[in-house]
Amino acid sequence: MGFEPTLGLCLGPWNYSYTAMKEVGECVVAVPSASLLEQVVAIGNCSGETIDKFKEFELTAQPALDVNALLVTECLYNLECHVVNCQLVNDYNFFVLQGVRAWRNQSPSDTRSFHAVGDGTFIIDGEVINLRHKMTKWQDCI
Amino acid sequence: MGFEPTLGLCLGPWNYSYTAMKEVGECVVAVPSASLLEQVVAIGNCSGETIDKFKEFELTAQPALDVNALLVTECLYNLECHVVNCQLVNDYNFFVLQGVRAWRNQSPSDTRSFHAVGDGTFIIDGEVINLRHKMTKWQDCI
Numbered sequence: 001m002g003f004e005p006t007l008g009l010c011l012g013p014w015n016y017s018y019t020a021m022k023e024v025g026e027c028v029v030a031v032p033s034a035s036l037l038e039q040v041v042a043i044g045n046c047s048g049e050t051i052d053k054f055k056e057f058e059l060t061a062q063p064a065l066d067v068n069a070l071l072v073t074e075c076l077y078n079l080e081c082h083v084v085n086c087q088l089v090n091d092y093n094f095f096v097l098q099g100v101r102a103w104r105n106q107s108p109s110d111t112r113s114f115h116a117v118g119d120g121t122f123i124i125d126g127e128v129i130n131l132r133h134k135m136t137k138w139q140d141c142i
Numbered sequence: 143m144g145f146e147p148t149l150g151l152c153l154g155p156w157n158y159s160y161t162a163m164k165e166v167g168e169c170v171v172a173v174p175s176a177s178l179l180e181q182v183v184a185i186g187n188c189s190g191e192t193i194d195k196f197k198e199f200e201l202t203a204q205p206a207l208d209v210n211a212l213l214v215t216e217c218l219y220n221l222e223c224h225v226v227n228c229q230l231v232n233d234y235n236f237f238v239l240q241g242v243r244a245w246r247n248q249s250p251s252d253t254r255s256f257h258a259v260g261d262g263t264f265i266i267d268g269e270v271i272n273l274r275h276k277m278t279k280w281q282d283c284i
Contacts, residue, residue, distance in 0.1 A: 001152045001234055008150055008236065010143045037271060045279040087229050092143055092238060094150065096230070112268070115257070120277045126254070126268025129179060135262045137187040 003141055005099030007081065012093045016049040021095060025083045026067035029097070030075040034124045035110040066100045076113060078103040145283055147241030149223065154235045158191040163237060167225045168209035171239070172217040176266045177252040208242045218255060220245040 001008050007029060011018050021027055032040050039057050046053070054061045060073035064080045071078040080103075085096035112125040135141075143150050149171060153160050163169055174182050181199050188195070196203045202215035206222045213220040222245075227238035254267040277283075 001236060002154070006234065012144070038273070038276070041273050041276045045277060085230065085233070088227065088238070091227070092148065094143060094238075096234060096236075114271075117270075120272065120274030120280070122271045122273060124268045124271060125265045127266040128259075129256075129264045129266060130262065131180070131183050131264060132262030134180070134183045135187060138262070 001096070005079070005102070006084075007079070007097040007099065009095045009097055010093050011095060016047045018093070021083060022086070022089070024068060026069060027081050027083070027097070028064055028067065028069040028071055029079045029081055029099075030072040031077040031079075031113055032072075032075050033108055033110040034112040034114050036074060037114055037122060037124075064101070071103060074105075076105050076108050076111065143238070147221070147244070148226075149221070149239040149241065151237045151239055152235050153237060158189045160235070163225060164228070164231070166210060168211060169223050169225070169239070170206055170209065170211040170213055171221045171223055171241075172214040173219040173221075173255055174214075174217050175250055175252040176254040176256050178216060179256055179264060179266075206243070213245060215247075218247050218250050218253065 009029070011021060013019075017027070039059075043053055043057055046056075053059070054070070054072075061070040062073050064071050064078070067080045067082065069080070071080075079099045080101040081097035081099050083095050084098045088094035088096075114122045114124045116122055151171070153163060155161075159169070181201075185195055185199055188198075195201070196212070196214075203212040204215050206213050206220070209222045209224065211222070213222075221241045222243040223239035223241050225237050226240040230236035230238075256264045256266045258264055
């Protein structure tokens, strides 16, 4: 949400994680690679209330260091987060998270991430364009 | 931010648009195609306070219908928005917007969009994957 490692996350009361997030006040945000896409969709279409998702989807859990949640070893990145603001949770299901520790997979088989477009389709990362030299106003931030 | 056309937007006080957004309470969110990337970076590295960006960057302005802001004809999509919540503006520069009218470019020369990665690099949209049939829990939303 800015130059700090602050994230905004929408999570509805229909998700099992919603209650956990409100109660525990911390979480891990894991960024999967494109090769995990089908697993991610399957994970998003069942509930942690009835299934151990790590076991069911053969993912490797690793303890985090600063929060009481698990890292997903296969993901590209894992960000340990504290919930720092809940003012918009009731009206918009919107949590503000502060990243407190970041992990990077140093030998991923696929470095491409993806975006959900919202209608059941997903867009895989394509070409990377480096325009750092044109960020004249923002050189201090990059 | 959910199944409604609600958007979250971070915009700092160092941007000319920030004051306008707070005062006017409405805006247009325009989604550029990848072919406009270099122009977008240039647009983000100067200020509307001293430059007419439409003129400078040879973009075509069109009046919106429900808000007092201009559409960018060359973009893929334009979303007319009302600011509906400013509770997190002081602490996080975070505005909540409600989309009130959407426009789609019906003959774009490039349909790929892109994401800023935050360090002066950008990732262009790659392959589109359709997994609607696997969204078993969310069939009503797609």
